[in-house]
Amino acid sequence: MFIQIDMHSSVPIYKQLKTAIISSILSGKLKEGDRLPSVRQLGSDLGINLHTVNKAYNLLKDEGYIIIHRNQGAIISKPTKAGKEDLTEFANALLPIVIEIRARNITRTQFDELMDVIWEQDMIGGDNDEHR
Amino acid sequence: MFIQIDMHSSVPIYKQLKTAIISSILSGKLKEGDRLPSVRQLGSDLGINLHTVNKAYNLLKDEGYIIIHRNQGAIISKPTKAGKEDLTEFANALLPIVIEIRARNITRTQFDELMDVIWEQDMIGGDNDEHR
Amino acid sequence: MFIQIDMHSSVPIYKQLKTAIISSILSGKLKEGDRLPSVRQLGSDLGINLHTVNKAYNLLKDEGYIIIHRNQGAIISKPTKAGKEDLTEFANALLPIVIEIRARNITRTQFDELMDVIWEQDMIGGDNDEHR
Amino acid sequence: MFIQIDMHSSVPIYKQLKTAIISSILSGKLKEGDRLPSVRQLGSDLGINLHTVNKAYNLLKDEGYIIIHRNQGAIISKPTKAGKEDLTEFANALLPIVIEIRARNITRTQFDELMDVIWEQDMIGGDNDEHR
DNA sequence: GTGGTCTAGACCACT
DNA sequence: GTGGTCTAGACCACC
Numbered sequence: 001m002f003i004q005i006d007m008h009s010s011v012p013i014y015k016q017l018k019t020a021i022i023s024s025i026l027s028g029k030l031k032e033g034d035r036l037p038s039v040r041q042l043g044s045d046l047g048i049n050l051h052t053v054n055k056a057y058n059l060l061k062d063e064g065y066i067i068i069h070r071n072q073g074a075i076i077s078k079p080t081k082a083g084k085e086d087l088t089e090f091a092n093a094l095l096p097i098v099i100e101i102r103a104r105n106i107t108r109t110q111f112d113e114l115m116d117v118i119w120e121q122d123m124i125g126g127d128n129d130e131h132r
Numbered sequence: 133m134f135i136q137i138d139m140h141s142s143v144p145i146y147k148q149l150k151t152a153i154i155s156s157i158l159s160g161k162l163k164e165g166d167r168l169p170s171v172r173q174l175g176s177d178l179g180i181n182l183h184t185v186n187k188a189y190n191l192l193k194d195e196g197y198i199i200i201h202r203n204q205g206a207i208i209s210k211p212t213k214a215g216k217e218d219l220t221e222f223a224n225a226l227l228p229i230v231i232e233i234r235a236r237n238i239t240r241t242q243f244d245e246l247m248d249v250i251w252e253q254d255m256i257g258g259d260n261d262e263h264r
Numbered sequence: 265m266f267i268q269i270d271m272h273s274s275v276p277i278y279k280q281l282k283t284a285i286i287s288s289i290l291s292g293k294l295k296e297g298d299r300l301p302s303v304r305q306l307g308s309d310l311g312i313n314l315h316t317v318n319k320a321y322n323l324l325k326d327e328g329y330i331i332i333h334r335n336q337g338a339i340i341s342k343p344t345k346a347g348k349e350d351l352t353e354f355a356n357a358l359l360p361i362v363i364e365i366r367a368r369n370i371t372r373t374q375f376d377e378l379m380d381v382i383w384e385q386d387m388i389g390g391d392n393d394e395h396r
Numbered sequence: 397m398f399i400q401i402d403m404h405s406s407v408p409i410y411k412q413l414k415t416a417i418i419s420s421i422l423s424g425k426l427k428e429g430d431r432l433p434s435v436r437q438l439g440s441d442l443g444i445n446l447h448t449v450n451k452a453y454n455l456l457k458d459e460g461y462i463i464i465h466r467n468q469g470a471i472i473s474k475p476t477k478a479g480k481e482d483l484t485e486f487a488n489a490l491l492p493i494v495i496e497i498r499a500r501n502i503t504r505t506q507f508d509e510l511m512d513v514i515w516e517q518d519m520i521g522g523d524n525d526e527h528r
Numbered sequence: 529g530t531g532g533t534c535t536a537g538a539c540c541a542c543t
Numbered sequence: 544g545t546g547g548t549c550t551a552g553a554c555c556a557c558c
Contacts, residue, residue, distance in 0.1 A: 008463060011228070012557060019228045022235050049558050065235075087238075091250055093229050096143070096151040098250050101222055103154050103197075103211075108251055112244075118223055118230050119240055144533060170545065181535050186546075194458075199272055203543045203545045275492070276542060283492040286499050313543050329499075354497055355514055360407070360415040361489050362514050367418050367461075367475075370483075372515055376508075382487055382494050383504055408548060434530060445550050450531075467530045467558045 005046050013048055017056040022065060025076060036066065036074040137178050145180055149188040154197060157208060168198065168206040269310050277312055281320040286329060289340060300330065300338040401442050409444055413452040418461060421472060432462065432470040 003020045005013055024030040036042070039057060043050035057074050060066045066074045101111060135152045137145055156162040168174070171189060175182035189206050192198045198206045233243060267284045269277055288294040300306070303321060307314035321338050324330045330338045365375060399416045401409055420426040432438070435453060439446035453470050456462045462470045497507060 007465070010466070012466075014557080015228070019231055023231050026231065026234055052558060055557090087246055090229060090233055091246060094226075094247070094250055095253070096147075097222060097225050097229075098247075099151055099155045099158065102158055102251070106219075111247075111251075114219055114223060115226070115230075115243075115247075118226050119234075119243075121227065146533080172545085182546095183536085184534060187533090189546090200546070201271070202274075202276075202541075202547080205545065278542080279492070283495055287495050290495065290498055316543060319542090351502075351510055354493060355510060357493050358490075358511070358514050359517070360411070361486060361493075362511075363415055363419045363422065365486055366422055366515070375511075375515075378483055378487060379490070379494075379507075379511075382490050383498070383507075385491065410548080436530085446531095447551085448549060451548090453531090464531070466532080466556075469530060 003042075003046065005048065014052050014055040014059070017046075017048075017053065018059050021056070021060060025065060030076050032076050032078050034076045035072075036076070038073050135174075135178065137180065139179075146184050146187040146191070149178075149185065150191050153188070153192060157197060157211075162208050164208050164210055166208045167204070168208070170205050267306075267310065269312065278316045278319040278323070281310075281312075281317065282323050285320070285324060289329060294340050296340050296342050298340045299336075300340070302337050399438075399442065401444065403443075410448050410451040410455070413442075413449065414455050417452070417456060421461060421475070426472050428472050428474055430472045431468070432472070434469050 003017065003024075005016050005020075007013070009016065021030065021036070030036075036057070037045065039050045039053040043053045046053075057066065057068060061068050061074070064077060067077045068074050098111075135149065135156075137148050137152075139145070141148065153162065153168070162168075168189070169177065171182040171185040175185045178185070189198065189200060193200050193206070197209060197211075199209045200206045230243075238246075267281065267288075269280050269284075271277070273280065285294065285300070294300075300321070301309065303314045303317040307317045310317075321330065321332060325332050325338070328341060331341045332338050362375075399413065399420075401412050401416075403409070405412065417426065417432070426432075432453070433441065435446040435449040439449045442449070453462065453464060457464050457470070460473060461475075463473045464470045494507075502510075
């Protein structure tokens with residue numbers, strides 16, 4: 001669990017944490033059955049409030065990435081995401097960013113090159129060896 | 133000026149408005165020299181407060197998309213975006229979305245197809261056949 | 265009367281006009297007894313509203329730079345500024361600008377060099393031949 | 397935080413506040429890492445609306461003087477002003493004042509003496525002996 | 529508790 | 544009638 005939180009970012013901490021954990025799962029650093037640290041542990045490791053960690057864990061639980069057992073903490077669950085249903089949700093999130101990008105006179109080719117980097121990237125600080 | 137605002141979105145209204153106007157400029161629906169409606173006019177058209185419109189206009193002014201004259205409202209300005217300097221800013225915005233997308237088991241190819249649609253898209257509801 | 269008005273500036277037009285006329289007096293382009301154009305004339309020359317010209321003229325009258333005769337237009341008056349009474353007024357106007365300048369790590373020497381240019385300058389578009 | 401606001405000035409309150417804070421930073425009364433009062437706190441201290449304070453803070457944020465954390469208020473940031481690029485901006489601001497000054501028959505020497513005072517000045521009412 | 533956003537209403541400067 | 548500024552009060556997200 002090498003998780004980087006940017007305290008200066010305008011992105012809420014709980015959301016950064018959630019994304020970082022999903023990313024670790026995708027990259028294989030966290031596998032089904034692995035235990036996440038307790039909210040207290042992780043909170044103190046990252047120097048953030050345990051309620052913030054808790055909020056991230058609950059979102060991950062709601063989206064099926066982890067299972068929270070009352071006394072045993074959080075366990076990475078089987079990937080069950082059916083996927084692909086709601087691409088429009090992502091399109092809506094991407095559209096404003098793409099508009100800003102196009103306003104910078106960035107070509108589609110340049111964008112694709114940027115996306116190549118992003119797509120392969122693990123989380124900041126990640127060591128990519130095994131995915132894909 | 134056919135602008136769609138989603139009052140229920142978590143994206144702030146002023147930001148939606150700003151994005152919509154930039155998009156209209158990109159698509160050619162708004163051209164250099166065109167006048168934007170007054171803040172009062174547009175606010176009442178969209179059913180939002182004039183201060184919210186004002187905030188969007190001021191952001192557009194700060195980023196060089198429009199020029200605001202005290203008594204004549206807002207005018208679309210020459211595009212002067214130098215561009216390309218700070219791609220990392222966009223990468224940071226895209227990364228969490230991409231992570232969510234990958235978590236849905238969407239392939240890079242499928243993503244590119246989605247991006248084809250987004251990239252070419254003018255604004256929602258936009259009919260852009262008449263702009264020369 | 266070669267007066268440049270920047271319609272894009274946030275400085276009110278009437279104030280730009282007033283400053284430009286004072287500058288012309290200082291540089292000798294306008295001398296005691298010279299007639300200023302009528303408000304209609306100057307307004308149409310500059311492409312601005314005659315009320316705006318009128319406002320500038322009235323300020324100049326109030327500050328003793330010109331005399332307005334009901335039917336003969338505005339005449340440059342004898343310089344009667346006693347001067348030097350209220351330096352604090354200027355200090356207050358200069359202070360915020362100086363603060364911004366210092367925040368840019370500009371040295372006093374660099375500032376003095378800048379001031380050399382400003383001090384000698386006639387108005388934009390002015391042809392300096394005779395003053396000092 | 398001893399900040400003087402002139403409610404009767406034609407200079408907007410938020411701009412006075414912004415300038416005062418920059419000045420405090422320059423003079424060393426505010427140092428990197430120091431916390432500014434919350435918008436509510438400072439607003440009530442100064443007898444102005446919190447939104448007015450907020451506007452000043454956001455300008456300071458945009459110009460890199462402070463960092464605003466969602467839950468911890470505003471922190472003085474590292475000075476990162478590159479500086480020196482756009483002296484013309486300042487020249488334009490200084491020119492009309494200089495013209496008024498010259499119209500008062502103030503000599504360059506007298507002006508320089510005035511500037512000596514302004515340049516060295518910390519903030520009005522500031523007692524800066526204790527900052528290291 | 530913090531700032532972010534939105535609404536609302538007011539007054540002012542400018543043209 | 545235009546935007547600029549200020550006030551005020553409300554709700555929300557975050558921690």
